[in-house]
Amino acid sequence: MTVPTASVTTLSEYQAEARRTIRRELTDDQRLLDAAAGLAEEAGEVLAHVRKHLLQGRPLDRESLTLELGDALWCVAITADTLGISLEAVARRNVEKLRTRHPP
Numbered sequence: 001m002t003v004p005t006a007s008v009t010t011l012s013e014y015q016a017e018a019r020r021t022i023r024r025e026l027t028d029d030q031r032l033l034d035a036a037a038g039l040a041e042e043a044g045e046v047l048a049h050v051r052k053h054l055l056q057g058r059p060l061d062r063e064s065l066t067l068e069l070g071d072a073l074w075c076v077a078i079t080a081d082t083l084g085i086s087l088e089a090v091a092r093r094n095v096e097k098l099r100t101r102h103p104p
Contacts, residue, residue, distance in 0.1 A: 035075045039072060046065060
C-alpha cells in the first residue's frame, strides 16, 4: 500500500487534517477525554523511547519518535479543536508566554 505524501504546511491545515479523522460517534465530552488521555499516553511512549536510549543504551529510533510525536500533535490538535481553539492560537499564546519568561 502506498501512503500519499502529506502536503500540510500550516497549523490550520494540520488541524483540519486531524479533524477529518475524529470518531464522529463520540460526544464532545468523550472526544475531549479521548484526545487528552491520548496525549498523556503518547507522551509516555515518547518518554519510553528516550529512557531506553539514555538508560539502557538502545539506539535512538528517530523514525519511531517522529511517529509518536505526530500522534501527540494529533491529540493536541483534537483537544484544542474540541474546545474551539485553533492550533495557531495555542502556538501564538505559547510564544507570548515564552517571550515573557525568556525575553529576546
